[in-house]
Every structure is written in C-alpha cells, then in structure tokens.
Amino acid sequence: MSRVSRRTLFGAGIGAVGVGAGLGIAGAEAVGHDGAPAAAGSRTYPFHGDHQAGIVTPAQDRLHFAAFDVTTDSREELVALLKAWTEAAARMTQGRSAGPVGPTEGDYDLPPDDTGEAIGLPASGLTITFGFGPTLFRSEDGTDRFGLAGKQPAALAPLPHFPGDDLDPARSDGDLCVQACADDPQVAVHAIRNLARIGFGTVAVRWSQLGFGRTSSTSTSQQTPRNLFGFKDGTANVKAEERRALDAHVWVADGDDRAGDWMVGGSYLTARRVNMTVEVWDRQPLGDQEKFIGRTKAEGAPLSGGGEFHRPDFTMKGDGGPIIPTDSHVSVVHPDHNGGVRMLRRGYNFVDGTDALGGLNAGLFFLAFVRDPRTHFIPVQNSMAHNDAMMEYLKFTGSALFAVPPGTRPGEHVGQALFA
Amino acid sequence: MSRVSRRTLFGAGIGAVGVGAGLGIAGAEAVGHDGAPAAAGSRTYPFHGDHQAGIVTPAQDRLHFAAFDVTTDSREELVALLKAWTEAAARMTQGRSAGPVGPTEGDYDLPPDDTGEAIGLPASGLTITFGFGPTLFRSEDGTDRFGLAGKQPAALAPLPHFPGDDLDPARSDGDLCVQACADDPQVAVHAIRNLARIGFGTVAVRWSQLGFGRTSSTSTSQQTPRNLFGFKDGTANVKAEERRALDAHVWVADGDDRAGDWMVGGSYLTARRVNMTVEVWDRQPLGDQEKFIGRTKAEGAPLSGGGEFHRPDFTMKGDGGPIIPTDSHVSVVHPDHNGGVRMLRRGYNFVDGTDALGGLNAGLFFLAFVRDPRTHFIPVQNSMAHNDAMMEYLKFTGSALFAVPPGTRPGEHVGQALFA
Numbered sequence A, B: 001m002s003r004v005s006r007r008t009l010f011g012a013g014i015g016a017v018g019v020g021a022g023l024g025i026a027g028a029e030a031v032g033h034d035g036a037p038a039a040a041g042s043r044t045y046p047f048h049g050d051h052q053a054g055i056v057t058p059a060q061d062r063l064h065f066a067a068f069d070v071t072t073d074s075r076e077e078l079v080a081l082l083k084a085w086t087e088a089a090a091r092m093t094q095g096r097s098a099g100p101v102g103p104t105e106g107d108y109d110l111p112p113d114d115t116g117e118a119i120g121l122p123a124s125g126l127t128i129t130f131g132f133g134p135t136l137f138r139s140e141d142g143t144d145r146f147g148l149a150g151k152q153p154a155a156l157a158p159l160p161h162f163p164g165d166d167l168d169p170a171r172s173d174g175d176l177c178v179q180a181c182a183d184d185p186q187v188a189v190h191a192i193r194n195l196a197r198i199g200f201g202t203v204a205v206r207w208s209q210l211g212f213g214r215t216s217s218t219s220t221s222q223q224t225p226r227n228l229f230g231f232k233d234g235t236a237n238v239k240a241e242e243r244r245a246l247d248a249h250v251w252v253a254d255g256d257d258r259a260g261d262w263m264v265g266g267s268y269l270t271a272r273r274v275n276m277t278v279e280v281w282d283r284q285p286l287g288d289q290e291k292f293i294g295r296t297k298a299e300g301a302p303l304s305g306g307g308e309f310h311r312p313d314f315t316m317k318g319d320g321g322p323i324i325p326t327d328s329h330v331s332v333v334h335p336d337h338n339g340g341v342r343m344l345r346r347g348y349n350f351v352d353g354t355d356a357l358g359g360l361n362a363g364l365f366f367l368a369f370v371r372d373p374r375t376h377f378i379p380v381q382n383s384m385a386h387n388d389a390m391m392e393y394l395k396f397t398g399s400a401l402f403a404v405p406p407g408t409r410p411g412e413h414v415g416q417a418l419f420a
Helices: A003-021 A024-029 A075-092 A185-198 A243-249 A286-293 A329-333 A378-387 A389-393 B003-020 B024-029 B075-092 B185-198 B243-249 B286-293 B329-333 B378-387 B389-393
Strands: A062-070 A127-132 A176-182 A203-214 A267-276 A348-354 A360-370 A394-404 B062-070 B127-132 B176-182 B203-214 B267-276 B348-354 B360-370 B394-404
Touching (some): A062 A360, A075 A127, A176 A394, A185 A203, A185 B203, A185 B360, A286 A329, A348 B185, A348 B348, A378 A389, B062 B360, B176 B185, B185 B203, B329 B378, B360 B394, B378 B389
Antiparallel strands (some): A062 A176, A062 A203, A127 A176, A127 A394, A203 B348, A267 A360, A267 A394, A348 A360, B203 B348, B267 B394
C-alpha cells in the first residue's frame, strides 16, 4: 500500500476534524474519527489560519529547526519557492507526503516527490512555521536583492551583541527559517529535509538544530517540563489560553510598524543557541542551584513560598537579603523588573555530541515569539546578560532573528502580503 | 514531592514485575501493577541477567551513545568507577535517580546525586549497555595501564581501514562505551550525563552520538522502521526470538577465545557513523533507488517478488541480468554471500545539523552486535565497501569496536570477570 493511501486512511478523519475545529489551540482537541481522543501520534493541527501554527500550538516534544540562505537573486524564484513550501507544508502537517506523487507510487524513471522515511508514520502533531530574516530584505552589504527593502520592519533589525555572546556565524542568522515541531523526531526531520529538497537550487541550508524535551509549556493543559539544569522551565510562559496577553506581547498589531503592515497577525522569533556548562552546574550545591534560579528544584516554586504558579515575592527577606536573590534568574527576567513585558517561549533541550574539553555540547535552544524584539527581547536579554547569576553557566553560541508572518488562507502562500 | 518518591509511586509495580519476569525480552511484556499492558513510557527492563540489556531488548526509539577515555592509570579507580556505574545503571533503568540522594531532597550544601532533568519521567524502557574498547587493554603506544593486556580477546583487535572510511578520530574509538536506549531522549541523555558526572576525574567523554528512529527491529513484535534513504531497514535482522541464531551469531560461547573467557555470554559491538548524502540520493529515480537496495521502497519486498519477509531469489533473471542486481545492498550483505553470517543490528538515524556544503549532516549510526567481528563483521564490511552500489551515497565518519561483557548478577559489577 502506498504512503498516501496509508496515511490518508489513518489520518483523514482527524485532519478533517482539525480543520473544522478552527485555528491554533483548537487542534489540541483533535479527536479520532470515532470521536474518541486521538493518540498522541495521530494528532493533527490545521496548517491554515489567522496565525501560523507552531506558535501557540501546545509545544510538541521534538524540534528540527533550519535556517536557509537564498542562493538566487530572482524575486520570482523566491516567490515560487514560498508557494511550493506552503503547499508541501500544508500537505505534510496533515500527515500526507510532501508532493502529489508519494514516495513509492511514482514513475520509476523519476525521483519521488517525497523522501519516504515518514511512510507509515502519523502526522505526529507536526507544525511547520516559516520566518524571514533581516538579510532577506537587505543583504549584509546593503543590497536589496528582492525589492523588499522598503518593507523591512524597523523591528527586524539584526540583534545587537550581548555580553556572553560567543556566536558562531555558522550557527547564526539566515534569510529564511523553518521551525518543524512534532511528537516524533523522524517526522520533524522528514519535514525539514523535504523542504530543503524542494528548495534545491533556490536555497541552501545555512544551519539546523535538533531539539528534544520542549522546555516550555505553551498551554495550561501541559505540565511544565525541565531544562538540562534539572529545573522546571517556562512556568510563567505566555500560554495559548491567555488571549489578552497574546495580543499584548506576541502578535503584531495594526499600526505597530509602518513598513511592516504585512506582519499584522505575525510575530518575531528570536532563536538563541545557549550552551550550558552542565558539568560545572552539576557540581554546585542544591541550595546554590536554587538561589541561581530563584525557585525550588523539586516543585519549581518561588523561594518566597507557595506552589509552582505562586507569584514570587521579591520583597520577602531571608538571611541577609531578599529570599529570592536579586541576581536570580526569576528575578532578573520577571516582568515586574522588565516593564511588564512577557515572551512566548518555545525552546528545546539539545545535546550535540561532545565539546573539545570532553563535556557534553548541550544546552537550550531558546525560541521566543514576541510582538517587538526591541521592547520584548533586547532589554530583557541585556538585563540577563549583565545581572543574572545563571550567566556563569551559559554561553550563547548561536543567534538569529526572524519575522514570522501571519497565517495563510487556502490558496495563499506564506508571506503573500509581503510580496503583494 | 521528591523525584524518588514520585518515580517509585509510578514505576514500582512495573519494575518488580519486570525483574520477576526474568531476562532479556521478557521485559517487553511488562505490565502495569493492575495487570493491564503498561504504557510505552512506563516500560521497564531488568538490569541484571545473563546478558546485558540493550542488545536483544526490543529496540527503543531513541539513543544516546557515549565513548569515554579513562584518564587515570589506576586499576582500583577503574574498578571503583565500574562499580559506581553498575549501581547507577541498575537504579536509573528502573526509573530511579542516579544515586541514593535524589535530585531535590539532599543536603542544600552539597551537589545532588542526580541532575534532575528526568524528575517525573517514567523509566521509558531505558537500557544501559557497557563495553570495553581495545585501548583499555593496551594503549595505542602498547602500555598495559590496568594489567588487562593478557585478557584482551583476539577478537578485540582494532578494526582495519575499510574503503569508504573517512574517519574522524574525534568520533572514533574509546576505552569504554555506554549505550543508553530509551523511548524518551531526555531519559537517555539523563543516563549518559549522570554516568559522565559519576566518572568525573576517572573518565572523560571522548565522543557521543544521539540517534532517533531506530533503524532495525530486534523483535518479531516490532514493525520494520525506515532509514533516511526512505527504505525499510533491518528486515532480515537477527531477532530476539531466534534463540539458535543468537547463540550462533551474537553471543560469545565457551571456548571461543582463550584470553576472553570473561566474555562468554557477551558480544562484540561495532559502532560505525555512516553519513548519507541524502540530497544526492533524493535526486535518484525511484527505480534506481530500488536497484541500489534490491528491495521495493513501499513494502521492502525483494525485487524478486513476494512480501517483505520473502526470501530473495538471487538467480531470478530480469532485463539483462539478475532482477536483484548483484551490486545491490541486499545481495552484497546477504548471509548466502557471506558464509552464512548474520549480525544483530541496532542502529539509529541521526541528524547532526548541517555539513559544510549546506546539506544535512545526517545518516545512520550503525550498531551491530556479533559473536566475533573477525568472521561476522570485517568480511561483510569489506564486501560492502568493495561491491555495494549504495556505497556511492555513504561516507563512514566514525568507527569503534567494543567488547560487551555478559550481564551482571545483583552484587556484581559490570565486567567483574575481567578483573577477577
């Protein structure tokens, strides 16, 4: 049996329900065609909508993220690629093959439209999210390759250098990005690989990053996971259910940016590869670890008391100072100390083998969606870089910023308003 | 609630059943304490037994593999490490913390015995398998650091150079290895990290490799998965249920090796990192792909007909030659063409970011357990390197050989007979 028919048999009912149910988090309620809750693997999220999927979608467990350089100067080729990517993403997120000719039923004298390693696997909650880097609008030498310079949002300026940055250019920046999240890494890898294959001759992969063990919840329905410091991460994250907070902190609104009208309903994605010196961290006493974070390791509760979701009391006194140290991570990045700004974080743990010193090349691939990086990311990152005790155990080795356009309607391609 | 108590509450019944049920594949039948089949995440395999777990155990979906250099010359410190590793592995495979003091209930002035990122996660089918490299017995300069040279099995000689090898020394060899397999990558990473932490000062990580999407079945209860060429992989693998084949091809038997008596019940593990040029492969016509493999892409059936498990007919004629080409992978590595030898393969797909040419740094981390690499691996690899059409799309970038000692009984440490 071919992949298309197998996957269609398996996923059609679910996909249809997902589309009918609407957008964003609605997909989390996906049910099998018999009305029973769908197994994790068969979860399907709609591709089309007001916002791109993969932002407020309940964070899946696995990530493959890729940044691409556009290797053509042709605006037409770029638009053709975005059309082809949109079509393939709409298919794959519904558990179908990347192209109309599945991996095994094509002409024996032609390469298949799909690489085949996802044959028989369900959609696994796959979402595919596209973004545009600053260099798509103006190359590093200032060239306006695609006639887009006039539409570059002021918010999409390259990020400044931060203290603690030790960036590898080969792990930073990019003209385009694709974030593929799924509950099965083979499905996420399949998606990125097929998009890279479709883009052959138009784009080249600049860097890519695999991640596992989502380090933030994006829905109140999810338990808070743990990062590689062993602490819960993302307790105070903006959640999909907080519609007002999403509007205030995540989605670009009408009038936010004159040049960036096409971004209304979109968001800005900062991607930061943060190496953690886990071996050194692991030798710190439990009490010190908790003081660095400002929360307990067991429950993730603020050191001022209560449970995980209890509001930290930064005024409570302990031995010789605030019981939540002023240089603890929770204090430094808390909205109360950052003008009230919040981010929607969607990062993943990573382990990329071994570093030169025999330690694990491991850490957090930080992904955050914000309405404006100038107000919602840069000041917080600067404050963290200067004041956060945890910085001693972190090294930033990759960095990128992308404009993530709003969602597409059927028949449109991703970023269509940018090229209108 | 502390991790130990949470995980104990969750896993105790299952762990107890697992231990009681015996060894090896018995764990696959693990049931919850109510007698119902356990969910995938709560699967627990016994650590103790005649053979180490993680060989015939039904292949889990995720891998973290690490090779270590021993940084001490002290035999006592090496034995102390193996004792500590055995104890920690016995605990973690049962869903417990790495040491008696869990990650959150210890002295606040001391580092915890466990790093904490697996708090709240079930055992997830974790197995931990240990091996000894040739350099543990004799350093590259011939030094007998630990008084083990006289016990080096003849089978444990460094692998020869093969055509197609482009080995990175930083991804090859090692004095010790640990293979951690689990259904959750965070659990596998947690295991390797905690063993590395325990070994601090005695060993250093030499290289490590993450993998996903097991590329072989090791049990008839499993479906055959797909590699990154999109083809089923491991159809003809030695399976846990084939007791006679295991004895003939996988387990070291009494009398196999004079120096290696301590290896009876063990096996030899070859680890080969095989980069696949997937971008080039993806541009090959479907018919050519099938001729390279010798099987159909859809079903994995031999090109001579039948279903996946049908015996290939190498004599059947097609257009101008055998219908299964003589240089196809299935023909080159088939036992009929290799003196009847078989391997127990247990490899994983990997994607490690991007290569210098903008392609995916991706492929297969090949793991195979054999009774003797001189008869069961080296000739087959040589034949493949010389004759296999698939070699055009492969580059071997890492290689290592390890002696995997037999299993341990409670109170013993791994490799105890070697040091007796």
